[in-house]
Amino acid sequence: MGGDFRIEALLHPGAYPHEVGRIELVATHVSWVVLTGPYAYKVKKPVRFDFLDASTLERRAALCAEELRLNHRFAPDIYLDVVPVVRAGEGFKVGGGGPPVEYALRMRQFDPACCLPELLQREVVTAEDARQVARMLADIHARSGIAPAGSDFGRYEDVRRRVLGNIREVARDGEASLQPALARIADLAAARLQRLAPLVEARRRAGHVRECHGDLHAANLVKWRGRWTAFDCLEFDPALRWIDTLGDLAFLFMDLLAHGREDLAFEFLSAYEEEAGDYTGLALLPLHVADRALIRAKVGLLRAAGAGPEGRPALLAAAGGRIALARRWLEGVPGALVIMHGLAGSGKSTVAAQLVGRIGAVRIRSDVERRRLAGRPALSRRRQGIAEGEYSRDWTQRTYARLLRSAQAALKGGCNVIVDATFLDASHREAFRRLARSMEARFLIASCTADPQVLRARIRARASSGTDPSEATVAVLEHQLRTQHPLADTELQRTVLFDTADRDSTSRALDSVRALCAGRA
Template sequence: MIPELDYASQKEMVRALAAALARSAPVECVETHISWVLLAGRDAYKIKKALDLGFLDFRSRAARAHYCAEELRLNRRTAPDLYLEVVGLGGTPAAPAIATAPAFDYAVRMRRFERAQVLDALAAAGRLRPEHIDALAETVARFHAGTAAAGMDEDYGSPASIAAPVRQNFVQIAALLQAPTEREQLARCEDWAETSHAALAPIFAARRQAGFVRECHGDLHLGNVVLLDGRPTPFDCLEFDPALRWDDVMSDVAFLVMDLHTRGQPQLAARLLDRYLAATGDYAGLAVLDYYLAYRAMVRAKVELLSAGRPCPAATAYLHYAFALTQPRRGGIVITHGFSGSGKTTRTAALVEQLGALRLRSDLERKRLYGYAPLARPDAAAQERLYSRSAGLATYERLAELARTVLASGRIVIVDATFLRAAERQRFRDLARETAVGFAILDCVGPPELLKQRLEQRKRAAADASDADLAVLDRQLADHDPLLPDECALAVRADAAEPLANGLAPQADAKLRCLLGLKPPE
C-alpha cells in the first residue's frame, strides 16, 4: 500500500497525472485553495488537496475519499449530468493512472464546461437574461422542495447556530479594516445584526420547526451556477462542512439575490426573488431575508479581504450593501384593475424589476390555497368551486395577508388581480392607510375585441396559471364596479394597445412613483 501523500508529494503527483493525460488531449490545470481541477478533453478531474485549513481537513486518503463521495452525492441533486463519478487514482505517485486499483488517491470526474457559461461570466459580459433568472428561480425552488429537512434532534438552523458564523465574520473582518468610516459602518452592521437576531430568534426557531431548514447548497452565488444545455445548473455545493449547507432555504436564496445586487443587477435580483417566492409561496421567509442578505454580503467581504490581504474595493462594496440593509425602508401597495386579458400580469412583471417590488398573483394564490398546481386545469365542477364567491373572498383575504407580510419587510407589493369590486379595492387602500405606505391603482384598459384575442392566445399556449376564458370575460364586462372618482386620482392608466413588456410610459411611471413616494429612477 502506498503511504499517505502529504501536500508536497500530492502536488508532484498531480503534475505527473496532468502529463499522463496530456498524451491524449491538451490539459489545463485550474487551482483553488482546496483543490486542483485537471481539464482534459471532455472531462474534468477534481482532486482535493491534502491540507488542513482549519475549516476542513483533507490530509488523509480516507477523508478525501469520503468528501469526494459527498461531493458527488450532493451535487448530483442539482447537476446529475455534470457530476459523473468518483474515480480512484492508481499506479504510483510518480506514474499515476485514473481508475486503476488499488487507489492511493481519489478524484471527482465531471463533465467539462466552458467558463464563459458560468453565470458570473455571463453577468460580466452583459449576457445574463431574464429567462435565465426565471429558470434559475424555478430550479432552486424545485431543489429546495426536494431536499431533506433537518430533524429537530439536530442543531442545524437553531438560533444559536445561525448567530455563530455571523458573529465570527464581524470579528474576522474588523481585524482587516483600517478606514474609520468602514469600521464605523461595520460596527453599525454588527449592532443591527445582534438586534435583528434577538428579534428574529422565535422566527428562526419556528421556521426550523416548519421544515425550512434543509440540506441546501451552502455557496449558491453566480460563480457556482453554469448554463448547461441552456439551463442554469447549480454546482460546487459545500461538501466539507454540513453546518454550512444545512441552513434556512432563505439563506441559500439570499446569496443569489445579494450577488446580483452587488454585481449591478438589482432588477434581476428583484426578478429572481419574486419568481422564487411565487414558486414556493414562502413569503413568510421575508422576515429573515434581510438578515441573511447581510450575512452573505459579509461572507463575501471577508473572502475578498482575506484574498487581498488588505482593504479592497470589492470588500467595500459588500460592506456598503450590508449597511444599506440596516437602514429603514418604506414599502407601498400597487393593485391592478382590469378585465382578464388586459395585460395586468405582463405589466406587473416589468414593474417588479423597475420598482424592486414583489408581486402577488390571484391566479397563483387561489390555486395554492385550494391545493392546485399553477398550470392545473380543474374540471368544470372543481372550477365552479374554485371560482365561487366564497373562494373569491378567501383568495382576496389571502392576498391581503400576504401583502401585509411583504409590507412588513419594507418592500413594495404589487397585487395582480382583477379588482373589479370597489370593496376589494377599498380593503387594500385601507391596508395602505393602516401601514402608512403609498397606494396606487394600475388601471389596465383595452377594447373587448383585443382582450378576447389575448384570452384565446393564452388558452392555446397553456402556459399561464389563469383559467379565465371568453365566458369569464363576458361576465366581467357585464358586471363590475368602475373606478370611483377618488380612485381615479390614485390610478395610473395602462392601455392594452401599448407595448406591454417594457412596463409603463414615462408619464405613467412618474405618476406611479409619485403616488408611492419614490424618487424618479436615476
C-alpha cells in the same frame, strides 16, 4: 498524501486513461483542480483547519464522496464519480488497479466563460435566464431533505451565533475605515434577529430548513449545454448547508444586487416565490442578504490581504461595496405596494410581469395563489361556474387574505410588491391601501383597460394556448362588466392608467409607475 505522490504527477498526459488537451492546474486553499480538456479532476489538499479536516487519505476519500453526493443533486451531468490515483511504474495515474495513494473527484470540464459573472459582464443574461435559475432552485429545494427534528440546524441560537460571528470576523479583517459601518451593522442585525426569533423557529418547525447548496453565489452557476446549472455545493460543514431555503436563494439574490443587476435579482426572487409560494419567509430577507453580503466581503478581504498592490484596491472596493449593501438592507426603507386592477383580458399580468424588473419587485398572482390554496398546479384547469367553487365569495376572500399576508411579509422584507389580481371589489382595494399605510409604503393602482371586444378576443386566444394560469372565460368577463366597482375619485389620484391596446401608452405608463415607486414623481 500517500507515499511520495505530488500533484505535479497529474500534469502530464500519461496520467490519464483518455485523450487530453491542454493541462492546467488551478489551486484553492483546500483543493487542486487539474483541467485536462474533457474532464476536470479535483484533489483535496492534505490540510486541517478549524472548519475542515482533510489530513488523512480516508478523510479526503470521504470528502470527495460527500462532494459528489451533494453536487449530483444540482449537476448530475457534471459531477461524475470519485476515482483513485494509483502508482504506475515510476509515476502515478488516475484509475486502474492497485492501492489508492489519493482520490480525485472527476467532473466534466466546462468553459468558465459560460459562468454567470462572465455572462453578466458581457450583458447577455436575460430576465428569462433569471427565471430559469429560480425554477431550477425551487425544484431542488422542494426535493431536498428536511433537517431532522432533533438537530440544531436552523435553530434561532445557531442562526444568531453564525450571523453575529460572521460580522465580528469581517470587523477583525476589515480596515479602520470600515469599522463604523460594521458596528452599525452589528447593532441592526442583533435587533432584527431578536424581532425575528419566533419566525426563525416557526420556519424550522415547518420544514424550511433543508439540505441546500450553501454557497450559491454567481460564480457557482454555469449555463452549460443550454441549461443553468449550480455547482460547487458546500460540502465541508453541514451547518452551513442545512439552512433555511430563503438563506440559500438570498446568496444569489444578493450577488446579483452586488453586480448592479437589481432587475435580474428581482426577476429571480419573484419567479422563485411564484414557484415555491414561500412569501411569508420574505420577512427574513434583509437579514439573509446582509449575512450573505458579509460572507462575500470576508472572502474579498482575505483575498486582498494576499494580493499584490495592483489587485488589492479592487478587492477592497468590492468588499466595501458588499458591506454597504449589507447595511442598506438592514436599515431598510419603506417600499411600494402596487395593486393591479382591471377586467379579465385587460393585460394585468403582462403589465405586472414587465414591472417586476423595472421597479425591483416581487409579484404575487391571485390565479396562482388561488390554485395553491386548493392544492392544484398553476396551469391546471377545472370547470367551475361563475362565483362557484374556488371562485365563490368565500374562496375569493380566502385568496385575497392570502395575497394580503404575502404582501405584508414581502414589504417587511424590504421589497416592492406587485399584487396581480382583478381588484374589482372596492373592499379588496381598501384592505391593501390600509396595509400600505400601516407600513409607510407608497400605494399605487395600476389600472389596465382595453375595448371589450379586444378583451373577448384575448380571452379566447389565452384559453386555447393553455399556457396562462387564468381560467377566466368570456362569460366571466360579462359578469365582471356588470358587477365591478369603479375606481372612486380618491383612488384615481393614486392610479396609473394603462391602455394595453396602445404600446406607446403602455410604455409611458410603465415609466410613470417606476418614477412613482422611486419617489421621483
